[in-house]
Amino acid sequence: MSAAIHNHGSSLKPAYPRAIVLSLASDFGCQLQLSNIADLLDVLGTIKLEYWQLMSSAVLPADYDIAIIEGAVTTQDHIELLQQVRTVAQTIIAIGSCAITGGVPALAAQDLGKHVQAVYSDDADRVAAGRVRPAPISNYVAVDYLVAGCPIDPREFVTVLQGALLGVRQRQQREPLCAQCKTMEAPCFYSIRAAQDIADGMATPQALCLGLVTRTGCGALCITRGRPCTGCRGIAADANLSSARTFIANEGLDVDDFDDALRIYSSHALDDGGEEQ
Numbered sequence: 393m394s395a396a397i398h399n400h401g402s403s404l405k406p407a408y409p410r411a412i413v414l415s416l417a418s419d420f421g422c423q424l425q426l427s428n429i430a431d432l433l434d435v436l437g438t439i440k441l442e443y444w445q446l447m448s449s450a451v452l453p454a455d456y457d458i459a460i461i462e463g464a465v466t467t468q469d470h471i472e473l474l475q476q477v478r479t480v481a482q483t484i485i486a487i488g489s490c491a492i493t494g495g496v497p498a499l500a501a502q503d504l505g506k507h508v509q510a511v512y513s514d515d516a517d518r519v520a521a522g523r524v525r526p527a528p529i530s531n532y533v534a535v536d537y538l539v540a541g542c543p544i545d546p547r548e549f550v551t552v553l554q555g556a557l558l559g560v561r562q563r564q565q566r567e568p569l570c571a572q573c574k575t576m577e578a579p580c581f582y583s584i585r586a587a588q589d590i591a592d593g594m595a596t597p598q599a600l601c602l603g604l605v606t607r608t609g610c611g612a613l614c615i616t617r618g619r620p621c622t623g624c625r626g627i628a629a630d631a632n633l634s635s636a637r638t639f640i641a642n643e644g645l646d647v648d649d650f651d652d653a654l655r656i657y658s659s660h661a662l663d664d665g666g667e668e669q
C-alpha cells in the first residue's frame with residue numbers, strides 16, 4: 393500500500409487561516425473529539441473557525457483555507473462537495489478512520505444494494521438515490537494531512553494542525569504498531585497466550601491483536617491498557633499481510649477471523665483493493 397499524502401509544502405498565508413470542519417458519512421465521533429481538546433482555545437487562537445458542522449447550522453462559506461473533513465464518501469453529493477472543497481481549500485486534513493480508510497461505513501460496500509433494500513424495502517431507490525460505494529475521501533480528492541484513529545486522539549489532531557499551519561510536510565508512519573508496542577514494553581498478547589497454554593496444558597481463547605499490521609502512532613494505547621489492538625488506524629503502508637496471516641495460522645488461530653477483524657476498519661483496502669493513506 394502506498395502513501396497518498398499530498399502536502400503542498402508551503403505555509404498557509406493568512407495570519408489566521410480560515411478553517412471549516414465538515415462531516416460526510418460518520419457518527420460525528422471525531423468532531424466530538426475536537427470539542428474535547430483541552431487547549432482548544434489555544435488552537436482557536438491560531439485559526440479562524442469559519443464553519444463547524446457539528447456546532448452550528450450556519451451555511452458553508454464560499455472561501456476558506458483549511459478544510460478538516462470527517463467521514464466516508466457514500467453519496468454523489470459527497471463527491472461533488474469534496475471536489476468543490478478541494479478547489480477552495482489550500483489544505484485538507486482528513487480525520488478519523490471513516491475519512492481515511494472508509495472505516496465502518498465501508499463495511500456496507502459489499503452487497504450495497506442488498507443492505508439498502510433490507511433497510512428501506514420498496515422505498516430503497518428513492519431514499520438512497522445517489523448512493524455510491526462507501527470509500528475514503530482520498531478516492532476522490534488529494535488529502536494533505538491525516539489524523540488516524542477511531543475516534544481520533546485530540547492531541548494528535550493538534551500536532552497535525554500545527555504542522556499544517558507551519559507548512560511542515562507530514563511524515564507518514566509506514567510501519568505496523570508492533571515496533572512501537574515493543575518500545576512501550578507491553579507484553580505481547582501472543583506471548584501471553586503461549587505462556588498460558590503451557591501453564592494450562594490446553595489452548596486458551598485468544599483475542600486477536602491486529603497491531604501486527606496496523607498503522608502505528610497511537611502509542612499502543614489499547615495494549616498498554618490490557619486490550620488487543622482492533623486496527624482502528626487502518627492497515628500500515630509497510631504491513632506484510634501475507635506474513636501476518638501465516639503467523640496467525642502458525643499460532644493455530646483462524647485466518648478468516650483475522651481478516652474479518654481487520655475488515656471493521658479496513659474493508660475498503662481488503663475487499664475493494666483500495667489503498668489506504
Ligand code: SF4
Binds near residue numbers: 571574578579621
Ligand atoms: S501483536 Fe499486538 S501485543 Fe503483540 S507486539 Fe504487536 S501490537 Fe504488541
Ligand code: SF4
Binds near residue numbers: 542569607611612613
Ligand atoms: S492499539 Fe490499535 S485499536 Fe487501540 S488505539 Fe492503537 S491502533 Fe487503535
